[in-house]
Amino acid sequence: MRETAIPRSQATQRLVTIPMLAAVAFVLQYLEFQVPLMPTFLKLDFSTLPGLIGALMYGPMAGVIVEVLKNALHMLFKNTDGLLIGELANVVAGASFIVAAVSLQRLGQGKKNFLAGLALGTLLMTAVMAVANAYLLLPAYAALYQVSLEQLVAQFQAESVWSLVLYGIVPFNLIKGVLLSLVAYPLYAKLAPRLRIRSGN
DSSP: OOOOOOOHHHHHHHHHHHHHHHHHHHHHHTTOEEOTTSOTTOEEOOTHHHHHHHHHHHOHHHHHHHHHHHHHHHHHHTOSSSSSHHHHHHHHHHHHHHHHHHHHHHHHTBHHHHHHHHHHHHHHHHHHHHHHIIIIIHHHHHHHTTOOHHHHHHTTTOSSHHHHIIIIIHHHHHHHHHHHHHHHHHHHHHHTTTTTOOOBO
8 A cells, every 4th residue: 555645845834834833832931930839840831832733733743743842942042950851841741731632633623522632631641740750750850959859859848759749740730731721722723724624513
């Protein structure tokens, strides 16, 4: 069976659009803000939205590429710890949200499926980041700052790693997913006809 080649004009458009979306996402990362009552190292921004748009246009992998490119720019121009911990966390969070949301939207090609996808993306991102923080990211930060994991956790008035995850990381990602969804859904409904994305019921 022969694969259908992507027309050159579409390939060129994709080649231009994905880096452009990554640049927009990088700029949006600068507009981060603190969420009240959340640990201070957790900052919220809307830089996942360009990746979500890219995924709706060209498929989930395009959204992941936008996330990777965005964080590569962040590493070059804004990285403060000299490592990739923050960038890795951002890629994992954004990719899990985008892939779940767009994959479900593509199954039904409509607003209801996209709304369900956003809910699934929020839950998946929350679960993935809970596990990633408990077993990878928080231990990596402890090693970076040359303190024990218990000392790091104590700095945020938590009794254990999982108490920090359950009362800090999990609520933060749920809030992040809900806020992203509140912006993404009307944006999708408005842009879908222009981007040739089916947005029927």
